[in-house]
Amino acid sequence: MTDEELLRYSxxxxxxxxxxxxxxxIARGRALVIGAGGLGSPVALYLGTAGVGHITLVDADHVDVTNLQRQLAHAMDRVGQPKAESARTGIAALNPHVHVEAVVARADASLLDRLVPQAGVVVDCCDNFATRQAVNAACVRHGRPLVSGAAIRFDGQLAVFDVRDAASPCYACVFPADRVPEETRCATLGVFAPLVGIIGSMQAAEALKLLAQAGRPATGKLLMLDAREMDWTTLRTPRRASCPVCGDRAKVQGPTEL
Structure with missing residues (x-):
């Protein structure tokens, strides 16, 4: 570690x-961030400023002026640019020493099967149920920890799923794929701007803990925030042995350590 790095990360x-x-x-770590919007903005910026060596940002959307109310990785002069590329610019302005790969594409199964095995941690910051299920399935297949977050209106949630831990559920254990919820998007229902910052910052914290092997990850529980009252509720989330995604742990690939 150089003198500059010792000072920067002191x-x-x-x-x-x-x-x-x-x-x-952390410097040797590789993080895959799905979504560079409201949640992905604080995740990307905090992982970048913390010195994660390689960050891959996946997002197919472009920056819109309505995003700027809450998506702090973007700026007025980047309206119209792909969000992944804009967030890369935002990280570089804070820490030019990390490598950021911008992937302007939707996170389908094929792309995930290419990117997930390369990651030490996957952070799901997307805004739709189908993609969350696809990201979870890829993390189970390749034995990678998943930090999941969601935010809409004044309601947020956070969970960590790590199939390397025999007791940990996967996302589908808690939110089965066959129970498709009514899609809720901030474009129609709104979202309280600081809420995505709160949840996204917590996702970044969990990802950094996993990479640094510091503290205890928030596996086995679902944290839910009602920002109207600033009340937190924590639910225990046991593994579901009958889960069609992770029930057969013998099929899980990947190393047992990051």
């Missing part, structure tokens, strides 16, 4: 749970 290094070794793990 506040992490001072943490007993992180230290030089944890920061070096």
């Amino acid at each position: 506040r992490h290094i001072l943490l007993e749970e992180v230290g030089v070794e944890g920061q070096e793990r």
Whole structure:
């Protein structure tokens, strides 16, 4: 680690749970972020400023002026640009020393099967149920931890799923694929701007903990926030042995360590 890196990341290094070794793990880490919008903005910026060595951003959308109310990785002069590329620019303005790959595409099964095995942690910041299920299935197939977040109106949620842990559920254990919820989008229902910052920052925190091997990941529970009252509810989420996605853990691929 260079003198510049020691200075830049000194506040992490001072943490007993992180230290030089944890920061070096972060520097060697690879994060895959699905979605560069409301949740993906704080995730991308915090992973970048924390020094994650390689960040891949996947998003097919373009920056719109209505995004700027809450999507802090973007700016007025980048309206019309692909969000993944705009967020890469936002990271570079804060930390030019990390490698950021912008993938302007939808996260379908084929793309996920190429990108997920390369990642040490996957952070799902998308806004639709089908993509969440596809991301989860890919993480199960390739044995990668998944940090999942969602936010709409004043309601947010966070969970960590890690099939390397025998007791951990996957996303489909908690939200079965055959129980398709009514799609809720902020374009029609609205979203409280700071809410995506709260949930996205927590997703970044969980991803960094996993990469640095610091603290205890929030596996096995679903954290739900009612931002109207700033009340948190925590639900325990056991693994479902009959889950069609992760029920047969013998088929899970990938290493047991990041």
